[in-house]
Amino acid sequence: MSAATEILVPGKPGEGEALVLSAPISFWGGVDPGTGRIADVRHPQHGEVISGRVLFLPGTIGSSSASAVLMELVHNGRAPAALVLHEPDAILLLGLIVAREMGWETPVAVRLDRGEFDAYRGEALTVAADGAITVAA
Amino acid sequence: MSLSLSPQEQAIAAGQDGAGMAMRIVAESARLLGAPRLIPIASAHIDGALYHGDSGTLFAERLVEGSAKVAVRSTLNVGALDLMGCSRIRLAEPRRGMARRMMEAYRKLGCEQSWTCAPYQAGHRPALGSDVAWGESNAVVFCNSVLGARTNRYGDFLDIACAITGRAPDYGLHRPDNRRARLVFDVSDLSPSFLASEVAWPVLGSLYGREVGNAIGVVRGVGSHPGEDALKAFGAAAASSGAVGLFHIAGVTPEAPDVETILTGPEPEAVIRVTPQMAAKARAGLSTAAAAKTIDAVAIGSPHLSPAEFGSLERLIAGRRLAVPIYACTGRHALALLEQEGRRSRLEASGVVIVADTCVVVTPIMPDLGNGVLMTNSGKFAHYAPGNTGYAVLYASLADCVESAVLGKPVFSDIAA
Numbered sequence: 001m002s003a004a005t006e007i008l009v010p011g012k013p014g015e016g017e018a019l020v021l022s023a024p025i026s027f028w029g030g031v032d033p034g035t036g037r038i039a040d041v042r043h044p045q046h047g048e049v050i051s052g053r054v055l056f057l058p059g060t061i062g063s064s065s066a067s068a069v070l071m072e073l074v075h076n077g078r079a080p081a082a083l084v085l086h087e088p089d090a091i092l093l094l095g096l097i098v099a100r101e102m103g104w105e106t107p108v109a110v111r112l113d114r115g116e117f118d119a120y121r122g123e124a125l126t127v128a129a130d131g132a133i134t135v136a137a
Numbered sequence: 138m139s140l141s142l143s144p145q146e147q148a149i150a151a152g153q154d155g156a157g158m159a160m161r162i163v164a165e166s167a168r169l170l171g172a173p174r175l176i177p178i179a180s181a182h183i184d185g186a187l188y189h190g191d192s193g194t195l196f197a198e199r200l201v202e203g204s205a206k207v208a209v210r211s212t213l214n215v216g217a218l219d220l221m222g223c224s225r226i227r228l229a230e231p232r233r234g235m236a237r238r239m240m241e242a243y244r245k246l247g248c249e250q251s252w253t254c255a256p257y258q259a260g261h262r263p264a265l266g267s268d269v270a271w272g273e274s275n276a277v278v279f280c281n282s283v284l285g286a287r288t289n290r291y292g293d294f295l296d297i298a299c300a301i302t303g304r305a306p307d308y309g310l311h312r313p314d315n316r317r318a319r320l321v322f323d324v325s326d327l328s329p330s331f332l333a334s335e336v337a338w339p340v341l342g343s344l345y346g347r348e349v350g351n352a353i354g355v356v357r358g359v360g361s362h363p364g365e366d367a368l369k370a371f372g373a374a375a376a377s378s379g380a381v382g383l384f385h386i387a388g389v390t391p392e393a394p395d396v397e398t399i400l401t402g403p404e405p406e407a408v409i410r411v412t413p414q415m416a417a418k419a420r421a422g423l424s425t426a427a428a429a430k431t432i433d434a435v436a437i438g439s440p441h442l443s444p445a446e447f448g449s450l451e452r453l454i455a456g457r458r459l460a461v462p463i464y465a466c467t468g469r470h471a472l473a474l475l476e477q478e479g480r481r482s483r484l485e486a487s488g489v490v491i492v493a494d495t496c497v498v499v500t501p502i503m504p505d506l507g508n509g510v511l512m513t514n515s516g517k518f519a520h521y522a523p524g525n526t527g528y529a530v531l532y533a534s535l536a537d538c539v540e541s542a543v544l545g546k547p548v549f550s551d552i553a554a
Binding site for chain 1: 158161162165166169170184185189190191192193195196199272274290291292293294295380524
């Protein structure tokens, strides 16, 4: 199975297990920038680690420091393998844009309708440089 | 609709220097937001100098190495350290050193050393209708709502990139049509004595933020101008409980001479009629430690205290000795006035801990108690203190906060909504 997506921010192709969030998340206060662990106790995926995963985001909420947390994850080598967003979030994705400017390797970020997220839950995925999402055979 | 850059903007973006990096960041954000062009800005307020991790320090230093300088007046929001040395910050090395390097890098970029979340009370007041790029939620909402200057909520990195380029994406609240109200928040059923009280504004702001979220509303039923510090408290609370970037108060804020003028259409999409019960519930919701027998500290000054608020604090303390400390957070603009006539040393002799350049919820200042109880008159502190400091919170008026600090236990004098 594979799907074509729209590239929001180009980056390194990713490979990893899908982590499909079932609720929007605030990166600031919601994700530990040192470990990539979901720290928000009210979030349904509390305790999961986003690092190295293909992260499906149904939405983002909260602070305008989300970009700083995502860039810190990139800098600490704890970023997701790829980001799949229902809609572009300029504040969050700015973290990738600035990290690219710093010369750090960043994961690719793509857009996909959240109605299609469920098909990928728990699967091992690759996200190619052209944005195509493929389930590993 | 795709982004179109002027030849001059394209030339800057092609550069390998700090200005080029800043222009590419602004342009990429504009592309993601769907903005058709960039517009010039008159000023910036930078929230990006608060340390969240080393990458932010390295980013600011990269801009300095690339000889970047801000192109417009740029004030700085709080940092993680009290550079004035008023209070002791418990941030340990190596984070402390990286936080200091970050503050220093923003100074070298040409930003003013204002280090306050109330730049609008420190002489930075852009003109009605001007486009600016401001960060920090309370500063953004005050700038839009009370000053009538136009800004979106500019986050970390984009704020300084806009300041260096002197440009911002043409999007959102920069466009007059997007500044009109769809909802009415009606407070006419509340008693005039409640509306005239200090607690009304953080309480109503907190309720407003929860009710309207990121929509734009107009408040109806406020008889007279409540004063700038009240609007500051309302906006800060609203921007903490919701994603409020702009509010209007009919007959008070500059874009809303009356309700009809600022509405998008002849009728609002919804009217929120605030009952005394709703206000009482919102007030109770600001506290997380309702049954506390004692308190460990009082924190005030989110947003930073104005000189007038320090005047109220001095009158209420009236030279008495406090049983628990009052952490009074402020900026250099107010500190300079306090230094005159020995006011600062008299407050400190009473047991007030003045915190300058930063505040108690963004950096470790108050002792780690595990189960401490903090009293505050700030809706914003009430919102963030439990998560950021571990203290449970009691919300009260400034007068009650001072009496409670003198006694070391909570005292409440109720004003019915």
